[in-house]
Amino acid sequence: MARILDGNALSKIIKGEIKAEILREKLQVGLAVVLVGDDPASHIYVKHKKNDCAECGIVSYEHVLPGDTTTEQLLALIDRLNANKDVNGILIQQPLPPQIDLTAANERIDPLKDVDAFRADNVGRITIGEYALPSCTPAGVMEMLRRAEIAVAGKNCVVVGRSNIVGKPMAMLLLHEHGTVTICHSRTANLREVCKSADILVAAIGRANFITADFVKPGAVVIDVGINKNEQGKLCGDVDFAAVEKIAGAITPVPGGVGPMTRAMLVRNTLTARGMQG
Numbered sequence: 001m002a003r004i005l006d007g008n009a010l011s012k013i014i015k016g017e018i019k020a021e022i023l024r025e026k027l028q029v030g031l032a033v034v035l036v037g038d039d040p041a042s043h044i045y046v047k048h049k050k051n052d053c054a055e056c057g058i059v060s061y062e063h064v065l066p067g068d069t070t071t072e073q074l075l076a077l078i079d080r081l082n083a084n085k086d087v088n089g090i091l092i093q094q095p096l097p098p099q100i101d102l103t104a105a106n107e108r109i110d111p112l113k114d115v116d117a118f119r120a121d122n123v124g125r126i127t128i129g130e131y132a133l134p135s136c137t138p139a140g141v142m143e144m145l146r147r148a149e150i151a152v153a154g155k156n157c158v159v160v161g162r163s164n165i166v167g168k169p170m171a172m173l174l175l176h177e178h179g180t181v182t183i184c185h186s187r188t189a190n191l192r193e194v195c196k197s198a199d200i201l202v203a204a205i206g207r208a209n210f211i212t213a214d215f216v217k218p219g220a221v222v223i224d225v226g227i228n229k230n231e232q233g234k235l236c237g238d239v240d241f242a243a244v245e246k247i248a249g250a251i252t253p254v255p256g257g258v259g260p261m262t263r264a265m266l267v268r269n270t271l272t273a274r275g276m277q278g
């Protein structure tokens, strides 16, 4: 049976470290989370983020805008948050309603307050390996590997998914740790065989239980980023956990794996951003 990489337990340790630093340095740190519309899942994510902030001694500012908000109205709020010295990080919860220009919104965030690295310049910094604010989900995965003492250097790493917020930065962070990285997507030929070559397999697809045991090399480390609902409406990942845990060397559960680590990295990035703002 695989070793379970427990994101809940690890994220608690990390949040404890962040809280200790904030208390020791007597810092005032603030994170603004902007929600547009009434997507139920987004409301739950925002509630979790508020709780994480409270746990760490970070002040959270929640801005809930109606679903018919225009891009101009959202940009005006971002301008106010950029100017507010009490706000060290700004996160715009996705998905946004279709009338909003997501790129314009991301690019309007002060680069020093871009705590999930959505801006193109911050993405570029991640690509060249000179970044202070990594994308939260890939950073959470890397932290999990580091603290579990799973070495990346020289390993075959396969990332399934090429989104700008997960797949691509994930591949970059693995590459910076000297993994040999392959990125797969919906047009990859022989996906099963490519996945089976992985020592470290990261699934960021968004399809329930897509990665079955025949995609996984025995002993591989399997990181499940996906958040889906199965046919019974229960939360599950992209990996068929019950089957894959029998052959993997290590595996993250869903829930309780990458999700809490992502949120821990958001508060950590907010603290880092506070330091960058002087």
Ligand code: NAP
Pocket (backbone or CB within 6 Å): 137, 160, 161, 162, 163, 164, 165, 166, 167, 184, 185, 186, 187, 188, 191, 204, 205, 206, 207, 225, 226, 227, 228, 258, 259, 260, 262, 263
């Ligand atoms: P996304 O933007 O929809 O990207 C999904 C990727 O999966 C795309 O690159 C797509 O390929 C690829 N894909 C889809 N079907 C495939 C198939 N049959 N075979 C191979 N590749 C396939 O999603 P995302 O934002 O990256 O998120 C991915 C998942 O992670 C979602 O379940 C999301 O909810 C979850 N997520 C979790 C966290 C967390 O903290 N745990 C954070 C963010 C996201 P193409 O590019 O070719 O379309």
